[in-house]
Amino acid sequence: MEVKSPGYQSYNGNLILDQAQDSTRTYTLKLNRQHTILSVNIANPHAGLHARLREGNGENIEMERVNNGHFYTEAAAGRIYKLELTGQNRNIELATAMASLKEGITLKSFRLPAKDSLKPEKRTAEAFFTVENRTLYFPQSDYKLPPDSENYLDSLAEWISANKDKSLSINGYTDNVGNASLNLTLSEYRVRVITRYLVNKGVDENRIKAQGLGSKFPVAPNDTEKNRRKNRRVEVQIIDLPERTY
Structure with a gap:
């Protein structure tokens, strides 16, 4: 489901319903100001x-x-x-x-x-x-491809395809707000949307190592919204492929 309000970040996520049995349930979703x-x-x-x-x-x-x-x-x-x-x-x-x-x-x-x-x-x-390692940031509870990342990903896809001795490591993270299991899934979605974009641009999927790590390995304490924004990220790294021996 998606919840929007002008001036606020939208919420994208799932509501887990168990044993509703025709009863009315109330869920409170707190939206953060955009x-x-x-x-x-x-x-x-x-x-x-x-x-x-x-x-x-x-x-x-x-x-x-x-x-x-x-x-x-x-x-x-x-x-x-x-x-x-x-x-x-x-x-x-x-x-x-x-x-x-x-x-x-x-x-x-x-x-x-x-x-x-x-x-x-x-x-x-x-x-x-320039083509380089990059950290892409996501709004809270969102895994849509950041529009401003497309130019970077387009150049990256072209460069990786031309440099056969390179591969990509893509790791996704979240802040620590909410359920840890759902945060892990959200981080995997963030990684998947970037991986799919690169593959659709011609990158061999076998040259991409991607994983979602949830709220593990924060780059800043999750004590303020300003710091939590730093943790809602996907890190894209260019790495060298090991030399082949014949």
Whole structure:
């Protein structure tokens, strides 16, 4: 079943009915307010990197750092922001791009210009796109393919098909809210929808190792909604195939 409400994340899941016997049951489903998140991955990061958003002449929005190459922040949907990447002293601008945010999660990928470049080019986010390991994030109780992941998966499918010495490891996770068994199933669905997409794009299914792990191995404590969003994820990793011996 699916439950929707404007401004809130939809609920997709199953209700388990046992021994109803014509009786009326009441179920309470708590919907979480819809969040608009920009997630930025840097293909060639270095220590001391900072990321921030700016709308027109408005104040800067400093992005949260997950690690040297991954930043995210919440912002208002339906607006266009200037995304700025700066060095350790925050005064040297390394790259800029425009980011148009939709409700949900917007994923962007960048490659920084060479360090000896005096005047970095100003390019769009799409121009920085590269095939790399990636973490895809999902709304709570949802396993639909994130729309902003399609460009990445299309490029990944083409690259993997051309590089026969590589394969993929795809692991799905959830936060710890709700029944552990249902969370395991949800993580498996998240993995399956990404695997099916890649196979439909021509990737040999035998070159994909996929598994759902439920709420195991969180990357952040499940103590706040902000942290739980980090755990509702699928990690896509490119791995080397073992060399064949004849």
